[in-house]
Every structure is written in structure tokens, then in C-alpha cells.
Amino acid sequence: MIPDQLQHQIPALIVLTPLVLGLITALIGRRGLGWWIAMLASLLVFAGSIQLLIDVMHSGTYTVSYLMGNWPVPYGIEYRIDPLNGGVLCTVALISAAVTLFARRSVASEVSRDRLHFFYAVWLFCQTGLLGITITGDAFNLYVLLEISSLATYTLVAMGKGRDRRALTAAINYLVLGTIGASFILLGIGFLYMVTGTLNMMDMAERLDAIYITWGTAEPQYQKTVLTGFAFLFVGVSLKLALFPLHTWLPNAYTYAPAAVSALLAATATKVGAYISIRFIYTIVGTDAAFRGAIPTHVFIMVSAGMAILLGSYLAIKQDNVKKILAYSSIAQIGYIALGFALDNKNGLTAAVIHIFNHALTKGGMFMALGVVAYRLGNTRLQDLRGLGRKLPVSMGAFTAGGLGLIGVPLTAGFVSKWYLVTGAIEAGRYEMAAIVLVGSLLAVVYVWRVVETIYFGKRDEGAPNVQEAPITMLVPMLLLIGASIYFGVDANTTSWIAEAAAETLLGVQP
Amino acid sequence: MLDFLHDHYNYWVTIIIMMIGFYAVVAKSNLVKKAIGLGIFQTGIFLFYISIGKVDGGTAPVKVMGEQTDVVYSNPLPHALILTAIVVSVSTLAVALAIIVNIREKFGSIDEHDLNHLEAEQE
Numbered sequence: 178m179i180p181d182q183l184q185h186q187i188p189a190l191i192v193l194t195p196l197v198l199g200l201i202t203a204l205i206g207r208r209g210l211g212w213w214i215a216m217l218a219s220l221l222v223f224a225g226s227i228q229l230l231i232d233v234m235h236s237g238t239y240t241v242s243y244l245m246g247n248w249p250v251p252y253g254i255e256y257r258i259d260p261l262n263g264g265v266l267c268t269v270a271l272i273s274a275a276v277t278l279f280a281r282r283s284v285a286s287e288v289s290r291d292r293l294h295f296f297y298a299v300w301l302f303c304q305t306g307l308l309g310i311t312i313t314g315d316a317f318n319l320y321v322l323l324e325i326s327s328l329a330t331y332t333l334v335a336m337g338k339g340r341d342r343r344a345l346t347a348a349i350n351y352l353v354l355g356t357i358g359a360s361f362i363l364l365g366i367g368f369l370y371m372v373t374g375t376l377n378m379m380d381m382a383e384r385l386d387a388i389y390i391t392w393g394t395a396e397p398q399y400q401k402t403v404l405t406g407f408a409f410l411f412v413g414v415s416l417k418l419a420l421f422p423l424h425t426w427l428p429n430a431y432t433y434a435p436a437a438v439s440a441l442l443a444a445t446a447t448k449v450g451a452y453i454s455i456r457f458i459y460t461i462v463g464t465d466a467a468f469r470g471a472i473p474t475h476v477f478i479m480v481s482a483g484m485a486i487l488l489g490s491y492l493a494i495k496q497d498n499v500k501k502i503l504a505y506s507s508i509a510q511i512g513y514i515a516l517g518f519a520l521d522n523k524n525g526l527t528a529a530v531i532h533i534f535n536h537a538l539t540k541g542g543m544f545m546a547l548g549v550v551a552y553r554l555g556n557t558r559l560q561d562l563r564g565l566g567r568k569l570p571v572s573m574g575a576f577t578a579g580g581l582g583l584i585g586v587p588l589t590a591g592f593v594s595k596w597y598l599v600t601g602a603i604e605a606g607r608y609e610m611a612a613i614v615l616v617g618s619l620l621a622v623v624y625v626w627r628v629v630e631t632i633y634f635g636k637r638d639e640g641a642p643n644v645q646e647a648p649i650t651m652l653v654p655m656l657l658l659i660g661a662s663i664y665f666g667v668d669a670n671t672t673s674w675i676a677e678a679a680a681e682t683l684l685g686v687q688p
Numbered sequence: 689m690l691d692f693l694h695d696h697y698n699y700w701v702t703i704i705i706m707m708i709g710f711y712a713v714v715a716k717s718n719l720v721k722k723a724i725g726l727g728i729f730q731t732g733i734f735l736f737y738i739s740i741g742k743v744d745g746g747t748a749p750v751k752v753m754g755e756q757t758d759v760v761y762s763n764p765l766p767h768a769l770i771l772t773a774i775v776v777s778v779s780t781l782a783v784a785l786a787i788i789v790n791i792r793e794k795f796g797s798i799d800e801h802d803l804n805h806l807e808a809e810q811e
């Protein structure tokens with residue numbers, strides 16, 4: 178079907194397609210063409226990443242390695258795909274394709290017409306960065322791609338200025354904190370490079386293992402350097418991931434960005450941050466140094482995650498803008514993911530990986546439903562949503578189904594993740610964390626119910642403008658994601674197969 | 689103590705430059721000054737990378753012609769990495785300034801206190 182030659186090049190093509198097509202979009206400068214090119218790129222990338230994940234899962238060793246320019250490891254840049262980043266790659270590609278389809282009408286109503294082709298160029302650069310971070314096996318390459326995606330993200334958030342000028346201040350706040358985070362990552366990679374002399378992740382991990390052997394002896398080598406490097410990396414990544422208490426940039430950025438951008442960011446950007454965290458802790462530095470060394474990082478993560486779950490959910494209840502409710506809920510959901518990888522056992526890791534995917538589907542779909550509201554009403558204030566359930570039955574139905582997923586009701590994808598998470602917490606003997614997960618779910622009931630009640634039982638104001646259901650290009654991707662989140666809640670075999678394989682490879686269990 | 693300071697002076701320089709930049713980011717309310725602070729902060733990290741490429745007694749990493757086989761070269765890789773990082777830093781500054789120009793147009797101020805005030809009024 179696909180020529181062999183081409184199939185071997187898929188890892189490179191996944192990153193190059195959006196990059197090159199993005200440049201073309203900006204250079205052609207035809208306003209109408211931007212979206213078509215973006216859509217084409219997203220679909221190609223999606224097809225490629227599915228093919229890649231299938232290759233990985235059926236490749237006995239669970240890895241596919243691609244050498245950029247055929248330079249041997251560790252001199253050249255290696256693209257290395259295992260079940261973890263294969264899964265994250267598919268998540269990013271799926272969400273990007275769905276949100277791009279959604280973006281056409283939504284963005285046209287929020288971004289001025291003569292900027293549209295630039296918008297889609299930056300949109301594609303953002304995808305390039307996110308896909309590149311996920312696929313690369315080189316630590317410095319990861320930093321560069323992280324900055325590509327971040328710079329694109331700041332620009333995309335600032336594009337919301339047409340609707341609300343606060344998008345600009347949100348963007349500059351995000352830029353300042355994001356740049357500090359990225360600089361910390363750069364510094365951390367520098368420390369690790371200093372002791373290992375390599376940038377290839379696998380090579381770095383092997384050389385670090387050789388260093389760790391000396392740590393038990395009378396003369397431990399480079400102990401302080403490695404731990405300092407890891408500390409910088411961890412804080413930097415946590416800023417990108419918006420892990421409590423480094424989440425302050427997130428609510429405003431999500432709230433004032435254009436609707437399609439919120440959907441893309443909420444579903445992919447922080448998820449890729451979680452991936453970087455997992456990759457650095459488990460593959461490169463290793464849990465022996467990260468968790469059981471001089472600094473018990475997992476305890477820090479658990480405290481942060483617990484605070485994120487409780488405070489994020491509590492603050493979500495207090496908000497009056499529905500987009501902000503979802504933004505604070507995202508902070509709580511990031512807490513669940515972080516808790517999953519801090520537990521350091523198979524079920525916890527599986528929960529983190531599977532929740533990256535499940536939450537991306539749910540949140541992406543819900544932000545799209547709010548995009549429909551913004552498209553029809555011009556804002557997303559809770560009071561303006563009164564009685565919208567009868568006016569926008571499909572979108573609001575999708576929002577409600579997504580809300581059930583956030584709570585973690587059985588038969589939704591959210592339930593599967595929380596099942597693994599609670600099992601993992603109990604296995605690790607962390608009963609208090611299991612309790613926090615349950616309390617977080619109860620708080621989610623409150624903030625979801627607050628919106629659902631307004632939508633279905635509120636009365637529309639007299640003389641409120643008559644609104645219609647959204648155009649079909651907005652409904653299809655939204656229903657696709659929400660439908661998928663329910664499908665993977667009922668039949669979780671595929672997702673848990675991949676997530677468990679990812680957890681096993683990370684923990685070094687032979688499949 | 690003096691030895692400790694002297695042996696690690698490249699790290700001390702890095703730390704001092706980074707903290708000067710970080711101070712500007714945290715303490716200054718003018719957004720352009722914050723952007724400059726970010727630039728200084730990143731420059732500190734660049735110097736750190738460049739200084740770790742130095743090998744004791746190493747010469748410039750250009751192949752020495754002739755019979756000599758025991759030449760020690762400094763590590764050129766960090767320099768190559770930092771060239772990329774400098775490009776990233778310049779782009780970040782460009783994006784920051786572009787956003788600040790937009791803020792000036794929409795709010796009429798680039799002072800953080802004024803902006804917080806204006807935003808609070810908009811609520």
C-alpha cells in the first residue's frame with residue numbers, strides 16, 4: 178500500500194510535513210488556502226502516526242528507531258518511538274486533525290481575515306513542535322522543538338486579542354513563565370551533558386547508570402551535579418506542564434485564547450509536558466536517582482498533585498466563566514496525571530499514560546463545545562448559557578457527556594483512568610492519595626453540575642438573541658472526540674494494551 | 689574558601705548573570721524591562737554552556753596539521769548548541785516585543801500595575 182522506502186521515513190515526515198507546509202502557508206499568503214493546507218498536513222500526520230504506532234506495537238522489542246541523515250547513534254539525532262511516545266504522538270495527531278477541522282469556522286469568526294494564513298502557519302508550527310518533542314530521542318533537540326511549540330503557542334494565545342484584549346496580557350505572562358521554564362530545561366540538560374558527554378537520551382541513561390554505581394561507595398561521582406541538573410529539569414518541565422503551584426499562567430491563557438486554540442492547547446500542550454516529565458524521570462535519570470536518591474521527588478510530586486486536584490477543582494467551582502471552569506479543571510486533571518507517574522508502579526504509570534489520552538479527548542471535545550457557544554453568543558459567561566440546552570442540543574449534550582468523563586462516571590474514559598489510578602495508589606500504600614482522587618471526583622460533580630444545571634434548567638432571558646446549532650464542520654470533530662471518549666470508556670482494551678505496554682517498557686519489565 | 693571561589697568562577701559568573709536577569713523579570717513592572725531581563729537570564733545559561741566546553745590545556749578545535757598526535761582539543765559541541773539557543777532567545781525576544789507593542793495599542797500602557805488595574809476594571 179505505502180512504498181517501503183516511504184514507510185521507513187515516516188518518523189521524519191511526521192515532523193517535517195507540518196513544518197514545511199506551515200512555511201508554504203505563510204509564504205503563499207492566500208487567505209483562503211491556509212486552512213486547506215493545515216487540514217491536509219494534520220490528516221497526513223495522523224495517518225503517519227497511526228501507522229507508526231502499529232509498527233511499534235508489532236515490533237517485538239516495542240521500539241522503532243530512525244536515524245536522522247543516517248548518522249549513527251549517539252553522534253546524530255535519533256528519533257526513537259516506543260509505546261509511550263507512540264501513544265502520545267497519536268493523541269497529538271488525532272486532536273490536531275479534529276481541532277483543525279473545527280477551527281475553520283471558529284477561527285474565521287475570531288481572527289481578522291488578513292491574518293488567517295499567518296494563523297494557520299503558526300498553528301502548523303505549534304504542531305511541529307509538539308510532535309517533534311514527542312518523537313525525538315535527543316535531549317537538546319527536545320529543547321529546540323519545545324521552544325518552537327512554545328513560541329507558536331504564545332502567538333496563538335495572543336491572537337485572541339480580537340475578542341478580548343486580556344489575551345495579550347495572558348500571552349505575555351505565559352511567555353515570561355514559559356521562557357523561564359524552558360531555560361531551566363536547557364540548564365538541566367547542560368548539567369546532564371556535563372557529566373555524560375552525550376545528548377542522546379538512551380546513551381545518556383546508560384552512562385548515568387554507570388555513574389550511579391559509584392554512588393553507594395565512599396566516593397560518589399557527580400552526585401550533586403546530576404541531582405542539580407534533574408532539579409532544574411523537573412522545575413522547568415513542571416512550569417510547562419502547569420503542575421501546581423506553577424500553574425498560574427494557565428487559566429488566563431486558556432480563557433482568552435481563541436476557542437480552537439484553547440481546545441488544541443488543553444488537549445495537547447500540557448499532555449506533551451507530562452510526557453517530557455515521564456521521559457526524564459523514568460527513561461533518562463531513572464527512578465533510583467529521581468525518587469529513591471537524596472531528593473524524594475515523588476513525594477514533592479504527590480503533594481503538588483494532591484494540591485492541584487483539590488485546589489484546581491475547588492477554584493473551578495468558584496468561576497463564572499465556563500472556559501475558566503474548564504481551565505481550572507485542567508489543572509486538577511494534570512494533578513491526576515502527575516500523581517499517576519509519581520506512584521512509581523505499573524498501575525500508576527498506566528493511569529498517567531491512559532489519562533493523557535482520555536483527558537485529551539474529553540477536554541478537547543468540551544472546549545470545542547464552548548467554542549460553539551462562543552461562535553454563537555460571542556462569550557462564555559455562565560449566566561449567558563442559561564437555557565442553551567434546548568437551543569444547542571448537540572453541543573450541550575456533548576459538553577454534558579464530556580463533563581461526566583471529567584467526573585469519571587463508569588462507561589466514560591475518565592472512569593478507566595481513575596480506576597487504574599486508585600488501584601495504583603492503593604498498591605503503593607498511598608491511601609490518602611486514593612482518597613484525594615475520590616474527593617476530587619466529588620468536587621468535579623459540583624462544578625460540572627453547576628454548568629449542566631444552568632444549561633438545562635436555567636431560563637433564557639427575555640429578548641435574548643435566538644441561537645442556532647453550530648455548522649456541521651464544528652459539530653463533527655466535537656462529536657468525534659466525545660464519542661471516542663465514551664467508546665474508549667466502554668471498550669478500553671486497545672488503550673490499556675498500549676498504556677500497559679508503555680508502563681512496562683518504562684519500568685523495564687520484559688514484555 | 690578562596691580556592692572554592694576561584695576554581696568555580698565560571699559558575700559564579702553564570703549564577704550572578706542569571707540572577708541579575710531573574711531579578712529584572714520578577715521586580716520590574718515595565719514589560720520591556722522584563723523582556724530584557726529574560727534575555728540576560730538566558731545569556732547566563734549560554735555562558736555556562738560555553739564554559740563547560742573548555743578542556744584543560746585544550747586548543748581550538750581545528751585539526752592541527754603535521755606529525756603531532758597527542759593534541760588536546762576543546763569541545764566544540766556546546767558552542768554549536770548555543771548558536772541554536774541564541775536564535776531561540778532572539779526569537780523569544782521578538783515575539784515578546786511584538787506582544788508588548790500590541791498591549792500598548794490595546795491598553796495604552798506597558799506597566800504591569802496599570803495593566804492589572806485596567807483588567808480588574810474590565811471584569
